[in-house]
Amino acid sequence: MVETRWQVRFTLDELPVPVVPLPFVEQASSGWDEWRAVSDVPVGTPFLVSPDFRYDVVLNSYFTSALMVGAAPKTREADARDVAAFLSFLGSARSGRGWRDADESDHLAYLHRRRRDPAGPRVAGSTWDREVATVNQFYRWGVRSGHVGSNPIPQLTRRAGPREFDWSERRGLDELRPATYSHDAVRERIEWLPPMTYRAWRDVGVRGFAAEGLPRPGFRGRWSARNSTFCDLMVRTGLRLSEQAGLTVFDVDFGGELSGYQRFWLSGAAAKGRSARWIYVPRSVIADLDGYRALDRADVVARAQSSGVYQRWHRPLVVEDPTVPVATIVGQGVTSRVKVADLDFELRMRTLVQRPGGLEPAALWLGEGGQPLTRSMWKAMFRDANRRCATAGLAVSCHAHLLRHTFAVVTLEQLQRGHIASLVDLDPAQRGHYTRVFGDPLDWIRRRLGHRSVVTTQVYLHALGELEMETRMALVPDGWEDPRSAPAAVVGDERPPGTV
Numbered sequence: 001m002v003e004t005r006w007q008v009r010f011t012l013d014e015l016p017v018p019v020v021p022l023p024f025v026e027q028a029s030s031g032w033d034e035w036r037a038v039s040d041v042p043v044g045t046p047f048l049v050s051p052d053f054r055y056d057v058v059l060n061s062y063f064t065s066a067l068m069v070g071a072a073p074k075t076r077e078a079d080a081r082d083v084a085a086f087l088s089f090l091g092s093a094r095s096g097r098g099w100r101d102a103d104e105s106d107h108l109a110y111l112h113r114r115r116r117d118p119a120g121p122r123v124a125g126s127t128w129d130r131e132v133a134t135v136n137q138f139y140r141w142g143v144r145s146g147h148v149g150s151n152p153i154p155q156l157t158r159r160a161g162p163r164e165f166d167w168s169e170r171r172g173l174d175e176l177r178p179a180t181y182s183h184d185a186v187r188e189r190i191e192w193l194p195p196m197t198y199r200a201w202r203d204v205g206v207r208g209f210a211a212e213g214l215p216r217p218g219f220r221g222r223w224s225a226r227n228s229t230f231c232d233l234m235v236r237t238g239l240r241l242s243e244q245a246g247l248t249v250f251d252v253d254f255g256g257e258l259s260g261y262q263r264f265w266l267s268g269a270a271a272k273g274r275s276a277r278w279i280y281v282p283r284s285v286i287a288d289l290d291g292y293r294a295l296d297r298a299d300v301v302a303r304a305q306s307s308g309v310y311q312r313w314h315r316p317l318v319v320e321d322p323t324v325p326v327a328t329i330v331g332q333g334v335t336s337r338v339k340v341a342d343l344d345f346e347l348r349m350r351t352l353v354q355r356p357g358g359l360e361p362a363a364l365w366l367g368e369g370g371q372p373l374t375r376s377m378w379k380a381m382f383r384d385a386n387r388r389c390a391t392a393g394l395a396v397s398c399h400a401h402l403l404r405h406t407f408a409v410v411t412l413e414q415l416q417r418g419h420i421a422s423l424v425d426l427d428p429a430q431r432g433h434y435t436r437v438f439g440d441p442l443d444w445i446r447r448r449l450g451h452r453s454v455v456t457t458q459v460y461l462h463a464l465g466e467l468e469m470e471t472r473m474a475l476v477p478d479g480w481e482d483p484r485s486a487p488a489a490v491v492g493d494e495r496p497p498g499t500v
Contacts, residue, residue: 011047238404
């Protein structure tokens, strides 16, 4: 079956200029800034184009609704791709049916195709739940806006949870949910790496060591120190990949004393879900960051400056005074100034700083050519590290979010152990006072991870339970004999020795 696919595109800050100008393209290019200003379409807004290259104005107004404009860029992109996948299915497998005409039978056919069809992708329950939630949100918007008559996704009434955890009641949410959610999505399994296992993965996969833990002759990892520092920072702070990749030289304080922990403020613009928070960094990681900044980063910046790389950046934001992290933006004939802390990931990647030696990127993490490293480049680094581990015979693989889970589980276990030790000799009143003053370990982890609700963070308690059970099971001796290997008469004989 040949599918006709809807395409996902994104609103640009300016239109490309063709080599041979066409009349209609030239006209659109000259008025692009004015059109965006009048239409109030932010840069990076996704939109869908049909297989025959039509732009549905009504459909695409969903991506400029308050529901979508307020979402994170990656969320908008993922939602657009999930909606496009469903519309592509309607066009290719449901006789070219349009999005306004979809009914429950179309949704059930899509469920069969995605989950049960032997020739289909047979996606996991968690993937299907995300897809159906996205399409459900799209059609609920369509019903509210009067663009469609009904939602093709059947609904069920939510089951009320315990009163203390009934968040739908507290937040005033409605009682409906998609009836086709999966029942096999794994929601409690949290994967993480014990510290020793993490160090083995880092040394072999990122630093290029042999499986025995010693440097491997002939390894040519030009950026192994930078990459291992990146991983150490993530596993010791719980930062998300997009949050850490978007750090600038203004975020981390390199001038403080290298004792204990140092902290820096992650602004809402740089954090997922605008979850601004303090980030605590161990002194050893700060020292490695400072070494990277002073050596490897300074080297690639100097070479890029000498070749005029940064002068060729197209429409950059510029911080003219490094002591005042405020960038100048020129657009639509207006010059404005904005704090670097208020810039999102994309704008941070376009920001330069004027130094005595010339322009340099504000981004902390730079590649070989002195350009900021993108999220996809960091994901490729993890894939390369996993391949090295497999080649070396080390059966460990890792991805960025696994390091975030590792931070949460290891730190929560250490805090919980210290918390219990502090409470053991206190009476109930003293314990209550201690908790009010020093807080709850789970809530501290919630704030470090940027979760809005402690209910989200509670998933790590399951990992602690598994960790405790593994510890207890390790106490069972390996030589514990199986009673099935002994004769039944002996096993059942309860008489003292020598008794007839």
